[in-house]
Amino acid sequence: MYWQPKEECLDRGALAELQRKRLQKTLTRVASHVPFYRNTFKKRNLDPTQLRSLEELQEYPFTLKQDLRDNYPYGLFAVPLRDIVRVHSSSGTTGMATVVGYSRNDIQTWSDLVARVLCGAGLTREDVIQIAFGYGLFTGGFGLHYGAERLGASVIPISAGNTRRQLQIMRDFKTTALVCTPSYALKMADVMMDIGINPHGLSLRWGLFGAEPWSEEMRLELNERLGIIATDNYGLSEIIGPGVAGECQECNGLHINEDHFLVEVIDPETLQPVPPGEIGELVITTLTKEAFPVIRYRTRDLTRLLPGPCPCGRTLMRMSRMTGRSDDMLIIKGVNVFPTQIESVLFAIDGTQPHYRLIVDRINNEDRLTVMVEAVESMLFDAMKKQRSLINTIKKQLATELGIGVEVKLVEERTLERFEGKGNRVIDNRKI
Ligand code: DLL
Numbered sequence: 422m423y424w425q426p427k428e429e430c431l432d433r434g435a436l437a438e439l440q441r442k443r444l445q446k447t448l449t450r451v452a453s454h455v456p457f458y459r460n461t462f463k464k465r466n467l468d469p470t471q472l473r474s475l476e477e478l479q480e481y482p483f484t485l486k487q488d489l490r491d492n493y494p495y496g497l498f499a500v501p502l503r504d505i506v507r508v509h510s511s512s513g514t515t516g517m518a519t520v521v522g523y524s525r526n527d528i529q530t531w532s533d534l535v536a537r538v539l540c541g542a543g544l545t546r547e548d549v550i551q552i553a554f555g556y557g558l559f560t561g562g563f564g565l566h567y568g569a570e571r572l573g574a575s576v577i578p579i580s581a582g583n584t585r586r587q588l589q590i591m592r593d594f595k596t597t598a599l600v601c602t603p604s605y606a607l608k609m610a611d612v613m614m615d616i617g618i619n620p621h622g623l624s625l626r627w628g629l630f631g632a633e634p635w636s637e638e639m640r641l642e643l644n645e646r647l648g649i650i651a652t653d654n655y656g657l658s659e660i661i662g663p664g665v666a667g668e669c670q671e672c673n674g675l676h677i678n679e680d681h682f683l684v685e686v687i688d689p690e691t692l693q694p695v696p697p698g699e700i701g702e703l704v705i706t707t708l709t710k711e712a713f714p715v716i717r718y719r720t721r722d723l724t725r726l727l728p729g730p731c732p733c734g735r736t737l738m739r740m741s742r743m744t745g746r747s748d749d750m751l752i753i754k755g756v757n758v759f760p761t762q763i764e765s766v767l768f769a770i771d772g773t774q775p776h777y778r779l780i781v782d783r784i785n786n787e788d789r790l791t792v793m794v795e796a797v798e799s800m801l802f803d804a805m806k807k808q809r810s811l812i813n814t815i816k817k818q819l820a821t822e823l824g825i826g827v828e829v830k831l832v833e834e835r836t837l838e839r840f841e842g843k844g845n846r847v848i849d850n851r852k853i
Pocket of ligand 1: 511554559560630632635654655657658662663720742743746752757
């Protein structure tokens with residue numbers, strides 16, 4: 422089952438030629454429309470009109486998340502604002518947010534790419550798809566929604582949260598496919614048990630999970646407990662959102678939509694390509710995006726390419742599930758969190774010391790972040806009321822900055838371990 426059979430099963434020689442043409446067009450467009458790219462290309466004497474092969478892309482500079490932040494909000498858009506029909510943003514408030522824009526054609530492309538992912542996982546227009554990703558600036562809800570509508574399925578745009586209601590709707594509306602983060606799906610399985618819903622008595626058959634790392638063990642558990650076939654799908658807002666890659670029913674790696682995204686896998690230290698099939702950092706260049714093309718974006722996600730044909734018949738290259746990140750970003754309840762965000766909030770609050778530890782747990786299949794922070798000595802001698810008020814201030818400010826609730830614990834001065842070299846302030850106890 423293919424959504425766009427011609428593209429998904431294209432001969433690899435023809436695919437390479439298509440990629441080269443699209444790459445040249447994209448590089449030429451950004452050189453003339455986006456000052457950031459024009460300047461960086463000029464500095465290196467790069468003339469995209471002369472690009473002859475895909476390999477020449479390696480001479481072009483990488484784009485970093487910081488470049489997106491430096492050009493906040495619209496500096497990297499390649500079309501005027503009047504041609505933008507949608508704006509999304511990755512998590513984080515002003516200082517950390519990255520903003521991405523879509524033209525009308527981009528939304529069409531996005532919908533088709535997500536429809537490919539859904540179709541590859543086994544879904545058809547007969548399915549009833551419950552989308553339990555957040556709808557909003559996050560690309561998960563709207564991205565999957567448009568793809569599912571494009572497929573012609575019946576969409577239940579329930580968004581994230583309110584688990585009991587999710588389950589009631591799942592049962593009453595006869596949901597056949599659940600779309601959310603794998604950890605939320607596990608939580609749903611727990612709540613089903615608590616309230617006595619037998620998952621095997623529901624219409625549920627498929628689970629399409631993504632937006633955070635998960636393991637093969639977790640897949641097996643989800644399959645068994647929910648009576649579904651769970652597949653993995655990957656994407657990131659900077660590139661398009663979901664729809665970059667997804668697993669077919671072989672459940673053996675994610676097919677990359679290579680006719681729209683050119684991928685490289687590099688060593689994050691040397692920045693050179695790793696030998697084929699080895700783990701490295703995924704770097705993506707968009708080939709068809711109009712509003713927000715990105716050249717050699719360092720995703721920081723670690724994976725490896727899985728060369729060789731897939732029994733499903735797609736010729737699109739597969740990559741392994743993500744095995745980690747080359748930076749310190751955490752994904753908590755599906756939200757991207759950088760320790761530096763927490764640090765800057767703590768540093769701005771009187772009564773705390775600049776020493777903290779972040780502890781991440783998964784309790785009843787729900788992520789919990791606890792921030793331990795040293796309080797100044799006088800604060801600990803103060804009345805409980807003052808301590809409570811400090812904790813509340815920290816909690817409130819962190820919730821505003823991160824968009825998720827956290828636990829806060831005050832500890833005595835000089836009780837947290839000090840580091841001599843690189844500090845590791847994060848203790849991630851989750852087993853995923
Ligand atoms: O998470 C887009 C998305 C939504 C993908 C829904 C799939 C489903 P961001 O919020 O920008 O976008 O976060 C992107 O999440 O760089 C990875 O680190 C991580 N990530 C996304 N999908 C997966 C996955 C969306 N399947 C960041 N496995 C990425 C592991 C994933 N990590």
